[in-house]
Amino acid sequence: MQEFAEIAFHGGSVFTGSGEPITGQAVLVRNGRIMAVVPEGELEAHLGSDTEVIDLDGALLAPGFQDSHIHPTGGGTELLQCNLSEADNAQEAVALIAAYAAANPDVAWIQGAGWSMDHYEGGSPLASLIDAVVPDRPVSLSSRDHHSMWANSAAFRAAGVDANTPDPSDGRVERLADGSPAGTLHEGAMGLVEEHAPAATADLLVAGLSRAQDELIAQGITGWQDAMVGAGVGIPDPKDAYYRLIAEGRLKVRVRGAQWWKRDQGLEQVDAMIATRAEAEALGLPDRFNLGTVKIMVDGIAENFTAAMIEPYRDKCGHATHNKGLSFISAEDLAVYVTALDAAGFQVHFHALGDRAVRDALDALEAARAANGPSKLRHHLAHLQVVSEADAARFADLDAVANLQPLWACHEDQLDTLTLPFMPESAQERQYPFGDLFNGGAKLAAGSDWPVSSADPIAGSHIAVNRISPEADDEPLGGEKQRLDLATIFAAYTSGTAFVNHRDDVTGTIAPGYFADFAIVHPNPFDVAPEDIFRSRVTSTWIDGKCVYVAADISVNSK
Template identity: 60%
Template sequence: MPHAELILTGGPVFTGTGEPLNDTAVLVSGGRITGLVPAAEAQEHAGPDTRVVDLQGALLSPAFQDAHMHPMGAGVEMLQCDLSGAGSAEETLELIAAYARAYPEREWILGGGWSMEHFPGGTPTRQLLDELLGERPVILTNRDHHGAWASTEAMRRAGVDASTQDPADGRIEREAGGFPAGTFHEGAEHLFPGVRPGISDDFALAGLHAAQEALLAQGITGWQDAWVGVGMSGISDIDAIYRRAAAEGSLKVHVRGALWWERDRGMEQVEEMIARRASAAQHAPNYVPGTVKIMVDGVAENHTAAMLTPYHDHSGHATQNAGLTFVESALLKEAVTALDAAGFQVHFHALGDRAVRESLDALEAARAANGPSANRHHLAHLQMVDEADSARFAELGAAANIQALWACHEEQLDVLTLPFLRDGAEARHYPFGELRDRGARLVAGSDWPVSTADPLQALHIAVNRTAPGREDTPLGGEAQRLTVAEFMAAYTSGSAWINHRDDETGSLAAGYLADLAVISPNPFALPAEELHTARVASTWIQGECVYDAAEAASGAAVTTADGAT
């Protein structure tokens, strides 16, 4: 019997579903798991060159996979004016000023990550930037990437003024005289491409590398990029950067790319996407653009999420605004039917209950035309789902792609969203438990950089439906809580399934790749209110340690799977 190259023992083992196994050791050779054996027998599989890792009670889990994120844009913003760490409007302005001082040679101030709840009405003004930076042009995307904040000089250069009309898919906040106030929602944030500096391919690649290292430190070894197209953070072609990274060997993880459906174009995109997918298959085995992302609606905090009932005004009266749908219903059905027939997975941004319904209607039309498929379509975000639609996920084979970190009371929800929705809307928010009970397959993602990519912070809220340290009532009620096992499964075997990687990742079983995360303390043993204290202690790709928290804290270099340091 050949000896194992690596043995991990001394802690519970989560295999990707159910409760962890105790008294179990995991054997690894050639980058793959060769067996799970009783811990007492582990030494029988050790040779003189075997590395034995004592987990010291930590949980061994399949590495996490994120089913919806934007890591290249996140990485670029990390290298620009990064406002994601600000806790107030004052801190946001301090970070902008510090960045401007640090990079006087950069004509434009670009970046993002500001939070709507830090500014009255969620809409910061141009004057704040003008007073801080004078005539230096500034464009800063907000944290959810559904709006931007611009200075007067940026508007002047773009020719944006009181005469500029709102685009069909967006809205400009305006001052009393009609001049843009400084905040541009949805499609209105794209009024600046003619003057805003682009991102070089080298800078975009550096952003991808920065994001990859940040994600490995959180136990994430694979993801679905939910915007592979033009425009995210000014990147010209995200698909091309992934291909370059894969060809150079610097892409350590596996990525499923969701090709961006351009909402101002039509069915001609299908053939273009087929060609792009075929081209990538020849050159980048760990990058597969086999998905198409369709943004059906906006977000609730700026009243562009598509709802079945209109938003209320500040006085609580119903308005004529029920949000925006970016792809007309008939075209959505036609596009989804054609993409399904072509073997694409469709990834819907569906946040409001009307957007959810129209997405499910499109999948129903595709199934009627094509029959059941193995394409594994999924709807992401699901802030509101009408009760009549919950059972349709299982009926149509559609997965629920959940961003659990949002499923709690917090300022943006309580101040900018709930007061403007219909009575009883709070009970329909992020109905994870209901979807589970009605047979929907749950997969998990973060939408980073909209919020942290850390799966363990999301775990805390999925289980508690409250943020750490807060005593709010659980958002949506107790019935919407998930168990630790259910959420861990969604972020491992569930997301591996949605990424078409479940044949060799997402589970701990013989023959699977040894893509692993070690988590301490063991979240299965923690009280629910302490789940947020769990951290990733180490991350492994094919049996090689690519992140070690203890070494990172000491400043020691970690040798990665490709031999770099």
Template identity: 60%
Template structure:
């Protein structure tokens, strides 16, 4: 005899991820677990006076999105600090900083993030813009992609950064003609402020985590992989915030944390990472928090010419320079490190953006396989801005997962003004080659890199399908073969990321026995013209059958 359900979702379409097309079915949930997926006519036997019936209103029920590369604690903190992500020009950014400083006169430092490189000449804002509005307090602001920092004169003075300060090996100080710091710092040079800048307090990090969770629930995201658990980029260790949230019962999402690999250290840090992983595993359920991943940052980003490329960047006149980007970890050491942590049972989450970085990373994964044999660690490479076609088949061959940030796969000012002009003419064809990776058998996962860019999965899926941002009149980025179809992109953001997170046994699909971590999309994106996918929105989000978000308008 059928057991009455606590919840039944009906009146719409279901994307199970086990099929490439939506189905007109109903879904029953009891005790937070999916118990049946049946034709709508068969729901009577599952219904009691206590069953809550959720009308999908013709929309689409999908597994909760899972973000495979995100920084929720720093993103949440930035929502609470000087947040420049809404600025559309340099003038707007400066005005927002001035307004924030005026509203917070007691802050010793003005900190925040979100300025966009394409709003400033050469991608580099200057200190005098900040000095004009905040001359008496240090100002330190991360760029939207978090690979550059903007500082005022006071901040440079407090940190002791002068014309005599050498560039670190993994970064660069932008300078005036006499060598004086001009205002922007790239990559590891930003860490020159670490000894003097106020660290994010544990309480602020906790409040940031809660703000991030609420924001992500509103976008249908029910789980994620935190791409930096540790103290990189000047952040406090987010593990403290997660532990508090678990103990206070406020962490409702399921989280995998990537322990930050300090590239200035070496193999000696592995033992501490093992101890942290095992300690968390002993204290918390794996479905709530897991630290079995290590994050290695292999290179930088293309817009400041620190992404590791196979050929040199060009200058403004189209001539080759002597700069082909930075490999943050020596390739031979990378092989040694990856082989060691793979043997210890860790998954490795790589930042690999340039084609040389991708190749060096795949070489390291291959070395680990040759030494350790096959396993289920599920290593994955994030970003993949440029990938040589010779390397795309290697993903499937090595069981390496392509962790795509498809929101970036379109023409936009930062790409068109700061990146493509400085790369070979044919590089656009290999830019964010998600279609090519998919056609070569690579398993796809998806993420946002929020707060670097929007955490909205639907916006990212729209661009994966169209290779054009919503409402833009730009031509698509690259050839049509780089597009993904809607079902493939949706699957990457659900089942694909669940696989990366080792949660494919109970999340990422709508099938009996899986958790009722679900999102409702209206209208059904499969009913829309591809150019209108972005108009579909999340109307409700559910975690273990409990509604954690409901659209109010």
């Protein structure tokens, strides 16, 4: 007896997960999976009386996007706290703090995030700005990138941070002339205040994760790699929030979580990580939730001069300094840790932003290969702001995936004022060298680091293709050679991240047997001029063959 499709998509282009989109084809779904891809002329033969037929009306049907590096629980929670991400300048940020304080008089310690470093001189806001509107309650707010914290005087008093408090080895306190804290803490110094602030409640984290899931599904995202399962750098541990959503049947997306490697500890962490991985496996949901990855933060960020560089940063006059950034873990220890994790069957997810951090991470993978032999664990390096030409060519040989955050790869205020003027000359022309990585044979995955920046895959794809912000007249960052074509970056957001997440056999591709996880994009970004890609948007999202999001001004064209 013939089985008819439950859902049929036709009338548009189909991006299958690689290469240029195909046309004249219909995608058939049954029991939550792709049943077949057939010529439109054969569609009628697969339609039953109950088949839902979706007319794409020229739109693009793509595999659901997957984000290879994201912090959803933190991002969702921040939307529920003092959220500064919409502020366009320092004055607006202060106004948002004042408004939040007025609306929440019972919140004893105000927390939140989202301020942008380029809104403040030297990237470091002063406590006095908050003191002017909230003098009587502690306030501590993470920057968008979570590598710095802005606090008021009441927070410093509550934490006991004063002129006599030394900088930790992995961070820095910005100070006034008398040595007292000026208002900003960088990297490990954030913990001086953070450890005294109230911990997020379980209910808040669950609400944050649920909010994040809704926000991300609306952008066509059907899966991700959570880049931090564990507490640190101002982001609470999301593990129990995931477990609650799973228990309540509310986790819709497919998640691979990266357990957080505590840089002040060593190999004694591995046994506990193995136990946590087994705990997740015991849920029996391999296609929905897994904790088989470990995240290691190798260095910091360039804006506060903590990204680990081969050559030193420059001062305001362009002279070389003695600062080459911070390696949170020595190259020797990193090789030991990665070798042990690889032997234990863990995928390693590196935060590696500066060229020395990238080199140390690749050297660690090389050591693991030498000790353990070839691996199918799909280790990957995220951020990759600066990669030396020699190291860009090593990714393919080491089976290391380049995990790109493409939205950052253009000229914008934070890069142009806080980073490029202080970079060594060797690094200034090698910002986010996507083209070199791709041409060197590296596999590519793509993500956002949300809430550091927008999670929108269309916005990220626009930058990867153009290397220029929408409607800007800048020169392409890094030149034409670092641009990717649209098919390549769409593959990174779909089949590429599915590969990183070890789900490339069931997601990231439109082919028979794969889960029916889709994003419908209109207008078809492959049909518009490259400079107009950003105008496309996701109009509906599907998971397991079910429509889980429709844009408010769109109706699904079905019969």
